Amino acid sequence: MASRSVKNTNSAVCVSRRKTATVTSKKTAKFQSSLKALRILDRQGPLAQSHVAQDLGVTPPAALSHFRKLGKEGLVVAVDKKFSNGRGRPLELWDIDRSRNFTIGLVISPPELIIAMADFADNIVLQQDHDVSEVETCDKIEAIIDAFIVEAVDYVAKSDYSLRFACACLSGPVNMPIMPQINIEGLFNRHNISAVRTTLTIASLFGEARRFPAESTVCVVDWDFGIGVIPCCGDRVLYGNESQAYMVYNKRKVCDFGHQRIVKAGRKCPCGNRGCLEAYAGGRAVIQQLNRPDIHSLSDLRRAAKNGDSEVLRELALAAHYMGSALSQFVLLMGIDKIVVTGPLSDIFPLFRDSFNAGLEDYLQKEEVQSLEASASPNPVGLMVTGSCRAARHLFLHSDLPLDLTLLSKTIMTGY
Ligand SMILES: [Zn+2]
Incomplete structure (x- = not known):
């Protein structure tokens, strides 16, 4: 475990511990x-x-x-x-008061753990980046988070600022088996800070949404081992994506874009069903389909695609086509204006944009596909960090509503 880069705008300041945040x-x-x-x-x-x-x-x-x-x-x-x-x-x-109120955003997307504090104007004032690829126990992760919280609390205390909320956006246990055991809420609650844990897709959503005009409906596609899709309008989520977190909070099955059936009795999906979109277009499915000794991870896939490996290019093009095809009716249903692809595979998305657009043409006219301007996120990780802080702010501003993640998808109906 190594701290890769640390941006800490407060390190030289002597902090009085007498005041409490x-x-x-x-x-x-x-x-x-x-x-x-x-x-x-x-x-x-x-x-x-x-x-x-x-x-x-x-x-x-x-x-x-x-x-x-x-x-x-x-x-x-x-x-x-x-x-x-x-x-x-x-x-x-x-x-x-945008400059005196703060939130903490935590992103764990192995091998990276990034934790940041931002003010209500989206300025990040503290940030730490850690490589956690070698970490196997919860206590090391918890120590990193706790040390940051202490620093953040000191920062707000010295100027009588307020730390309002925290949001932890985590990848699934497939990428880090100890993830469910990390006591996120406990770590923050110890410092009297309310915290919510949710998925990386929420971080991407809140990060990407701010790049577009508030009135346009943007579909954020998270291309990872699986596929997450969330359309939003400003910070309003129009359609919740099922995930482990949603299952826990909702106790019911919400629609999940990545697990919609695209082939009846098709390939087996890790969710237990058959024929899901993810089983054809997710990074994991592509790796399994290739079944090659040199390709185990998403970075192997990215590298091979960038090197022009024709077999890899063909399989990913097929995946992109499936994604576009699955989205084509959804675009009409939700009134999507723009599509942005984020996640670990987004940087190679431009190589497969034509295949993706060809899939969209299943139900859309060529001009409609063009106006969607499907593009890769310019900075998937950086925007996730800002996004996790913004998600925390959103949750704080809606804390008069029941504090569960369903409020993210309900805000459109509650007059925001
Ligand atoms: Zn599935």
């Missing part, structure tokens, strides 16, 4: 009824009190009382006085 997750009850006002400011601020009142359907003084409550908690600030035209009184503008 304002970790407010346990105190959200005080301002839960004002979170809707906070969400409006988060999306559109700075805004005048009358504007927020209108959006909330309340009187301006009622909006002001929300601001005062949120201001007392360090969540909003009066930012500016804008003079209304003519002789009217100056308008006070309010905004969510």
